[in-house]
Amino acid sequence: MFLLAAEEAAAHSWLYDNVWLIPALPAAAFVLILFFGKRLPNKGAEIGIAAIVTAFILAVLTTFTWIGDIADSGAHSEEAHSLVVDGGEAIPVDLTAEEGEVRGAPIINEVEWFGIGTDANRATLGTEANGHGEPAGGEGDTHADSDGHAEKSAFSISIGTWVDGQSVMMLFVVTFISLLVHIYSTDYVNGDRRYTHYFAFLSLFTASMLFMVLSSSTLQLIVGWELVGVCSFALIGHWWEDQANSDAALKAFLTNRVGDIGLLIGMTILYFAADQSFSIKTINEMAVAGDISKGTLQIAALCLMAAVMSKSGQFILHTWLPDAMAGPTPVSALIHAATMVVAGVYMIGRLYPVFFVGFGIAGGSINVMAFIGGLTCVGGGLLAFVQRDIKKVLAYSTVSQLGYMVLALGMGAYTAGMFHLFTHAFFKACLFLGAGSVSHACHHSFDMKADMGGLRKYMPTTFATFMIGTAALAGIPPLAGFWSKDEILVGAGVWPGTEGNGTYTIPFIFGMITAAMTAAYMTRAVWLTFFGDYRGHEEPHESGPRITVPLVILASMAVVVGFFNMPSGFVKALRLPEGWAHKFEDWVEPAGVATFVSKEANKFTHAKPSLSLAVVATALAVGAGFLVWNYYKRLYAMDPKATEYTNGMASRIPPLAAGHRVLENKYYLDHLYTGVIAGGTKGPLARAANWTNQNILDGLVNAVGSTSVVAGRFIYRFIDQGVVDGTVNASGSTASRLGQLLRGMQSGQVRQYATLMFGAATVLVAVFIFAV
Amino acid sequence: MFLNQFLFLAAILFCIGVYGVLTRKNGVLVLMSIELILNAVNINLVAFGAFHQHLSGQVFALFVIAVAAAEVGVGLAIVLLIYRNRRSINVAEANILKG
Amino acid sequence: MTYLVLQTQLTDTGEWIANIFFYIIAAVAIVAALRMVTTNNVVHASLYLLVVLSAVAATYVILGAEFAAATQILVYLGAIMVLLLFGVMLTRAKIGAETDLDHDQKWIGALVAASLGAVMGYSLWEGFGDVRMPADQVPQRTEAVADEIFSTYIVPFEALSVLLLAALIGAVVVARRD
Structure with a gap:
């Protein structure tokens, strides 16, 4: 193996060249656990944790080195931006240039993975080629043919590492969350019969995710993408004895296959469009320089969007994600909240020029990506209202937040999308692990309505961390979610004075609605879980330190990570050092966007933050949360054990004629009204003095509650369960019928199989010869 | 000499080998036909090695010979096992793969 | 020679x-x-x-x-x-001679083999029709082959020895009488 592209002349850190160690460590741990795990005192968990701790330390060191290099290479990103962006027309920036010329340019190390074929006239890759030289005393005539040198094969595939802000950020997030999840799991799955297997796959997942993150070629990206899919499959079905779990695993896997077809087609198109190159760098450069036509890029981007839709749970391929909650909760936190599901978002960021140019993001008002993202964040949020299962609420919330990220990227708000990915990983992992802790206390139930309630008294630590996570998710300042959400809304360029890449009015409205909705459904979940009276059977208890410590760490991260990207206006207002503003953008963005998207027609602009927008969005979120809070407070006053005003609504809305449904809904509304009014009348003071006030409040509560519940139920029942699941089922039964048909061919005669095999090979060869 | 002389010889031997694999019932004869196929491949490897004046063709032919030895060893073990269990090495009777 | x-x-x-x-x-x-x-x-x-x-x-x-x-x-x-x-x-x-060595439907095998031969023959003719061996x-030489195997192809060679060992053990396990 010889280095092909270690071109950096500048002596950069040892870490950059050896960053492959970070995925290699958990991969080695996987093998070790598989072979020796069962014989060790801790059943293999110690190997996994040791590997991930080392990987984490390396990732942190890499992060700091990267930040240091960025700090050394320029005072502030603005200069670098103007240097490249405003400086002119279509500079295909040389990314292999020395460190410091282009700040944040990726550092790529590649080795030839394998090569196929040679040039026709190329005689040899003989002994000399690989540096073994003439054997001592060997006679020259035997080596008449050995004057070849190490040239690349005609078709070669490279494997390598790509270090830039985006991948360093992901390295940090993945190793950090994975470490906490490993520690958490030692308690959570303690005593499980496949404890060792669990840790082995946790390690394999971490390795695959890191491998994918460091991809330097699209092929490597695909391999990593599929590997994380396999690990996800194995971990969702960890308790496969239960039919529902193995069904969920299969559903996740098959739904992802649908998107993977898009990924393969998209990457193939890009391969041919970029003069037969798998290199992400080449593809991006050609996309920027206009060497690939916009139409081609658009088709490729559309195909890749299908992959994003399946992997990152976007409408309409999101259905697997809530089902994936069948897996162990730490897995949900790691894979289905913080890391794997953002693979799609990460891929968009990695190939951002393709999407940016292909969808014409600059100067647009709507595009496929922004639309899908917007639809997903609203649709997912609505669905979160009607769930009983706390993990499903979080799952739909994840769907919704992933939609937010895609929405951001679709509007050209690259940093905002990446930043939201970053912050979301921490607070959503915190929420999921919190939900796991709650279920640990409530005897492994996730049903908020039946088995929870009032838990704040019993589990103070979990409650506190869950509240912080909720507030961060809802976008309450100054927690992490507020900063990233605010940036996304700013990035739409709709609000006066924000000046984004275009005027994304519809996505902006979607984003505002989601901001309000997120606060509302999380308030509902928090109320049902932690407030009111306990509805379960036995006394719940706080979880042990191996569960609470990761929670506390994640919660504190959820508090602080938002400050990495404060707007400069805010920094000035607080009289903080000016360098504190836009740090995240500084560290992560330059290589991702500014150096790539530099052509005049596809000019990339940064939106300007707006204080008024932040205030309005926060007010919306707080207002929505407050309304829901009030709703449940009234309910509690009426009946401390109640969880909704009517019981069994879901069972009483049959998918009958529309008229029936309207009736049912009206019926429902009546109950809601009665309940709210009855609740209101319980306080005599309120009835007497604040009659008007209460009525307006009630109306608002009813409107919000009923609209979201009805819409959520409708989407869940008809689109989610009906259309999407129906399609999946139909494809299943078709496959089954086909299988019956093909069964006749399975005679068990090896000879017949061999005949078919050779016959098919003949046909294939003929096709290759005559058709190509 | 043409390169094709050798390639055609290899192709013909290959096809005869395929015919043998597909028609023979006796397990040992099937194994022999497989050897024929492997030899045909080896001719190709050596012929291209000679054509390109390159050693890797011959080296790979050697590897294939070694793999063939392993294959025959395991294949005969399987045939013996089948014979011991069914008193026959008729591959047509070994059909419990039937779906 | x-x-x-x-x-x-x-x-x-x-x-x-x-x-x-x-x-x-x-x-x-x-x-x-x-x-x-x-x-x-x-x-x-x-x-x-x-x-x-x-x-x-x-x-x-x-x-x-x-x-x-x-x-x-x-x-x-x-x-x-x-x-x-x-x-x-x-x-x-x-x-001696046996009667039951072949399958009944030999023509299928013959057809597959013949069509395979036709396809291969065509492609060889098209691809290397007039290519001569170097004059x-x-x-x-064996010495050069040895150098090649033990330098460039040392890893496949080692893998091959593992394969042979595995085949040896496998054959023993499969054929052994229990």
Whole structure:
């Protein structure tokens, strides 16, 4: 193996060249656990944790080195931006240039993975080629043919590492969350019969995710993408004895296959469009320089969007994600909240020029990506209202937040999308692990309505961390979610004075609605879980330190990570050092966007933050949360054990004629009204003095509650369960019928199989010869 | 000499080998036909090695010979096992793969 | 020996003679192979295979691959053939002719083999129709082959030894009587 592209002349850190160690460590741990795990005192968990701790330390060191290099290479990103962006027309920036010329340019190390074929006239890759030289005393005539040198094969595939802000950020997030999840799991799955297997796959997942993150070629990206899919499959079905779990695993896997077809087609198109190159760098450069036509890029981007839709749970391929909650909760936190599901978002960021140019993001008002993202964040949020299962609420919330990220990227708000990915990983992992802790206390139930309630008294630590996570998710300042959400809304360029890449009015409205909705459904979940009276059977208890410590760490991260990207206006207002503003953008963005998207027609602009927008969005979120809070407070006053005003609504809305449904809904509304009014009348003071006030409040509560519940139920029942699941089922039964048909061919005669095999090979060869 | 002389010889031997694999019932004869196929491949490897004046063709032919030895060893073990269990090495009777 | 063979090819007459040798060897190989897959005597079939393998070894000599030829004779004729004959004996094949060696529907196999041959023949004709072997062939000496194996191909070589070990153990495990 010889280095092909270690071109950096500048002596950069040892870490950059050896960053492959970070995925290699958990991969080695996987093998070790598989072979020796069962014989060790801790059943293999110690190997996994040791590997991930080392990987984490390396990732942190890499992060700091990267930040240091960025700090050394320029005072502030603005200069670098103007240097490249405003400086002119279509500079295909040389990314292999020395460190410091282009700040944040990726550092790529590649080795030839394998090569196929040679040039026709190329005689040899003989002994000399690989540096073994003439054997001592060997006679020259035997080596008449050995004057070849190490040239690349005609078709070669490279494997390598790509270090830039985006991948360093992901390295940090993945190793950090994975470490906490490993520690958490030692308690959570303690005593499980496949404890060792669990840790082995946790390690394999971490390795695959890191491998994918460091991809330097699209092929490597695909391999990593599929590997994380396999690990996800194995971990969702960890308790496969239960039919529902193995069904969920299969559903996740098959739904992802649908998107993977898009990924393969998209990457193939890009391969041919970029003069037969798998290199992400080449593809991006050609996309920027206009060497690939916009139409081609658009088709490729559309195909890749299908992959994003399946992997990152976007409408309409999101259905697997809530089902994936069948897996162990730490897995949900790691894979289905913080890391794997953002693979799609990460891929968009990695190939951002393709999407940016292909969808014409600059100067647009709507595009496929922004639309899908917007639809997903609203649709997912609505669905979160009607769930009983706390993990499903979080799952739909994840769907919704992933939609937010895609929405951001679709509007050209690259940093905002990446930043939201970053912050979301921490607070959503915190929420999921919190939900796991709650279920640990409530005897492994996730049903908020039946088995929870009032838990704040019993589990103070979990409650506190869950509240912080909720507030961060809802976008309450100054927690992490507020900063990233605010940036996304700013990035739409709709609000006066924000000046984004275009005027994304519809996505902006979607984003505002989601901001309000997120606060509302999380308030509902928090109320049902932690407030009111306990509805379960036995006394719940706080979880042990191996569960609470990761929670506390994640919660504190959820508090602080938002400050990495404060707007400069805010920094000035607080009289903080000016360098504190836009740090995240500084560290992560330059290589991702500014150096790539530099052509005049596809000019990339940064939106300007707006204080008024932040205030309005926060007010919306707080207002929505407050309304829901009030709703449940009234309910509690009426009946401390109640969880909704009517019981069994879901069972009483049959998918009958529309008229029936309207009736049912009206019926429902009546109950809601009665309940709210009855609740209101319980306080005599309120009835007497604040009659008007209460009525307006009630109306608002009813409107919000009923609209979201009805819409959520409708989407869940008809689109989610009906259309999407129906399609999946139909494809299943078709496959089954086909299988019956093909069964006749399975005679068990090896000879017949061999005949078919050779016959098919003949046909294939003929096709290759005559058709190509 | 043409390169094709050798390639055609290899192709013909290959096809005869395929015919043998597909028609023979006796397990040992099937194994022999497989050897024929492997030899045909080896001719190709050596012929291209000679054509390109390159050693890797011959080296790979050697590897294939070694793999063939392993294959025959395991294949005969399987045939013996089948014979011991069914008193026959008729591959047509070994059909419990039937779906 | 191979050096001699190749030297003779340098002249036109020499090449002509080499061609004649090749075609004789090829004819023997093809006829023996055909007999091998059609004969109704298992022992005869193995003897025909012996002929084919020897002819292939001779082809290697013509191509200047002396070590491959030697290995072919040592491993194939010496070891694999003996193994196959053991197989014939251990499965108590009749020494005389048998009637039930072939499947009933031989034409399917023939059709597949023939179409495969047609496709391959066409592509070879199209691809290498008039490509000549280099005129100044030098034999690929065993020493050079050894250098190549133990430098460039050392990793595959080691993997191969593991494979042989695995096959050894596998064969013992599969065939052992419990």
